[in-house]
Amino acid sequence: MLNKLFAILFIPIVIFSCTSPKEEKASKDQPNKEKEMESQKKVILFFGNSLTAGYGIELEHSFVGLVAQRIDSLDMDYRVINAGLSGETTASGLSRLEWFLEEEPDIFVLELGANDGLRGITLSETKKNLKAIIQTVRTQYPETTILLAGMQIPPNMGQEYIKEFQEIYPAVALEENVELIPFLLEGVAGNPDLNLPDGIHPTEEGHLIVFDTVWKYLEDLL
Known part of the structure; x- marks a missing residue:
């Protein structure tokens, strides 16, 4: 009787001890494989100010977050990085660019310049910084495709x-021979129903x- 009872108790233990390590290893390996696959994807880097950062809303609802969702839904071999920073000017963007180029x-x-305009920064300085950012990217990565987002400013600047x-x-x-979006906020700027109370x-x-x-x-660039 004891032998039969021992056999009944022992079988599940043997099965568990044989299968558990494999399952545990597979569970541990899965995140590493996913991380490795993600790191091998091509990178789309959005480099900009509060518009890119999705100021005032959840990040996934920003236009950059929506781009990432569209790419995921189409199973494209890209990952999206949001390098937007509220208050960024072309000068401050140029100074922090190198860190993001590690990606x-x-x-x-490139979505910068609006804050330059709102602060009345000399236009030649804005242009010089935009060109410097593009040239820095191109010097390090000649094959990188650059898309420049055009901006406009409110009428109170003259x-x-x-x-x-x-x-x-x-x-x-x-x-600089780069692709251009003529106006990023086309159909949105100036419409109070499509902007936060700040109107920007x-x-x-x-x-x-x-x-x-x-x-x-x-x-068309993907």
Whole structure:
């Protein structure tokens, strides 16, 4: 009787002791494999200010978050990095660029300059910094595709300044031979229903429109 009871008790223990280590190893290995696969994907780096950072809304609802979701849904071999920082100017962006270039971007989306305009920074300085950012990326990674997001500023800065500011982006795109989104906030800027109370940063609905604008140009580059 004891022998039979011992056999009944022993069998599950043997089975458990044989299968458990494999299951445990597979469980531990899975995150490492996923991490390795993720690190091997090509990188799309969004480098910008509060618009890129998704100021005032959840990050996944920003246009950058929506790009990441679209790429995941299409099972594309890319991962998206959001390097947006609220308050960023072209000068401060240039100073922190090197750290993000460690990611070796395949596509670099540059969205800077709006804060320069709102602060009345000399336009020649803004243009010089945008070109320097592009040239720095290209020097390190000649094969990287660069997409420049054009910006406009509110009318309170004066018509001449506004016009010259707007002309910076197509000029830089032409001189540096990069792709251009003519105006990132097309269909959103100036619409109170699509912007937060500050009148500058898009709502979630506004970011959906910005996403459509960006995707139109980005899709052809993927």
